[in-house]
Amino acid sequence: MIVSCVLMYFFISHSAVSGMDGLQNYMIKVDPQDGDSPITFNVDPKALFPQFEQEIQETKESFLLRSVIATTIIILLSSVCTYFLTKKALTPLQKLTSEVSQIQAQNLSTQLPVPNSKDEIAQLTSSFNEMLTRLDNAFSTQKQFSANAAHELRTPLAVLQTNLEVFEKKQKPEMIEYRQLFTMIKEQTARLSQLVGTLLDMTNLKSVPRTDQVSLEELVDEVFCDLDPIAEKAGISIHFNDSSNQDLHTDVTGSYVLLYRAVYNLVENAIKYNRPHGSVSVSVKQENGQAMVLVTDTGIGISPENQKKIFDPFFRVDKSRSRAMGGAGLGLALVDSIAKEHRGTVKVLESSSAGSTIVLMLPVDNS
Ligand code: ADP
Numbered sequence: 001m002i003v004s005c006v007l008m009y010f011f012i013s014h015s016a017v018s019g020m021d022g023l024q025n026y027m028i029k030v031d032p033q034d035g036d037s038p039i040t041f042n043v044d045p046k047a048l049f050p051q052f053e054q055e056i057q058e059t060k061e062s063f064l065l066r067s068v069i070a071t072t073i074i075i076l077l078s079s080v081c082t083y084f085l086t087k088k089a090l091t092p093l094q095k096l097t098s099e100v101s102q103i104q105a106q107n108l109s110t111q112l113p114v115p116n117s118k119d120e121i122a123q124l125t126s127s128f129n130e131m132l133t134r135l136d137n138a139f140s141t142q143k144q145f146s147a148n149a150a151h152e153l154r155t156p157l158a159v160l161q162t163n164l165e166v167f168e169k170k171q172k173p174e175m176i177e178y179r180q181l182f183t184m185i186k187e188q189t190a191r192l193s194q195l196v197g198t199l200l201d202m203t204n205l206k207s208v209p210r211t212d213q214v215s216l217e218e219l220v221d222e223v224f225c226d227l228d229p230i231a232e233k234a235g236i237s238i239h240f241n242d243s244s245n246q247d248l249h250t251d252v253t254g255s256y257v258l259l260y261r262a263v264y265n266l267v268e269n270a271i272k273y274n275r276p277h278g279s280v281s282v283s284v285k286q287e288n289g290q291a292m293v294l295v296t297d298t299g300i301g302i303s304p305e306n307q308k309k310i311f312d313p314f315f316r317v318d319k320s321r322s323r324a325m326g327g328a329g330l331g332l333a334l335v336d337s338i339a340k341e342h343r344g345t346v347k348v349l350e351s352s353s354a355g356s357t358i359v360l361m362l363p364v365d366n367s
Contacts (some may be wrong), residue, residue, distance in 0.1 A: 001082065001132040002075055006093055009071040009166040016063055020056050093122045098361045100128065108136040119135040147316035152195055152328050156188040191326060200331045205258065205341055213365065216284045216291055217242060219256070223264045227271065233282070236271050241283035250284050254342040262338040265295055265331040270297035272325050290361045307348040311336040335360065
């Protein structure tokens with residue numbers, strides 16, 4: 001503002017002064033009525049009016065002085081106005097800044113008061129409140145996850161500690177008691193290392209490269225090879241409805257290791273939560289640009305209210321049954337995270353007392 005006032009001052013003064021200077025060369029043009037050509041001649045105003053030059057000089061000086069004073073007053077007045085207007089305009093922003101600076105990890109659930117005005121500050125406050133809600137949810141989930149993880153880790157440690165304390169009190173332990181103690185230690189440490197392994201897998205998911213060209217049929221084949229002995233031991237028959245000869249386009253781009261883990265967990269669960277002499281069948285399909293791995297079992301089924309919850313970390317329908325089978329409720333949560341990392345989904349397609357079908361859907365590779 002100051003720069004434009006000063007520039008205007010120079011521009012106006014310059015044009016006024018040069019206009020006044022021009023008065024000194026006055027030209028008179030006489031246009032005769034009888035058709036003769038016009039006569040022009042210069043008139044020196046100084047010769048006609050002796051005071052003229054001095055008056056022009058005085059007018060110039062007073063004009064310059066008044067211009068300087070007027071410009072200074074305009075600059076001062078507008079600076080004061082700008083200061084107060086800016087202060088008034090920035091007050092809500094300063095208020096918002098001080099409210100935002102009060103927010104800590106402990107009070108993420110706080111909502112900032114949204115001003116009644118429909119301006120940018122109100123919009124900014126609403127967006128900030130929405131961000132706070134999202135952060136609060138993420139924080140609570142993270143807290144819950146850590147608490148559940150600590151609880152799961154504490155259980156085998158407590159079992160180990162109690163058994164060791166009991167054993168310590170024995171005067172002359174027998175060989176069989178040593179064997180029982182070793183078996184218990186082996187079981188609990190295996191449980192601990194499996195749990196820690198899964199937790200690590202879940203936190204490192206994002207860093208795993210997802211650039212492999214994966215044939216889902218080959219992947220299911222490999223999972224079947226690895227789970228065959230477990231299924232046999234549990235008395236469950238497993239079938240793969242191989243559709244590779246039907247020329248379906250079911251290749252996906254992703255991490256072979258992670259997708260193997262996802263399908264492995266689904267088939268392993270279908271074996272674990274099955275009935276005696278039950279069966280598991282897996283098929284691979286393609287529908288609307290989505291490759292699907294469908295895992296169907298003849299197991300105990302999942303009630304409608306639990307069909308979403310089973311994908312939450314540490315959720316188990318029957319805690320004691322799943323713990324007895326070495327589960328910590330992380331298997332399906334890992335499958336869900338893997339599916340999301342591959343822009344896919346996993347859900348219970350159908351379930352009844354006759355069994356369940358869980359489907360893993362992934363976008364097919366179009367290259
Ligand atoms: P876990 O390690 O306990 O098996 P998961 O995350 O794999 O944990 O599964 C969560 C829970 O979902 C299991 O405890 C079980 O109760 C239920 N569940 C998973 N798969 C099936 C299935 N195919 N049929 C019935 N229940 C299942």
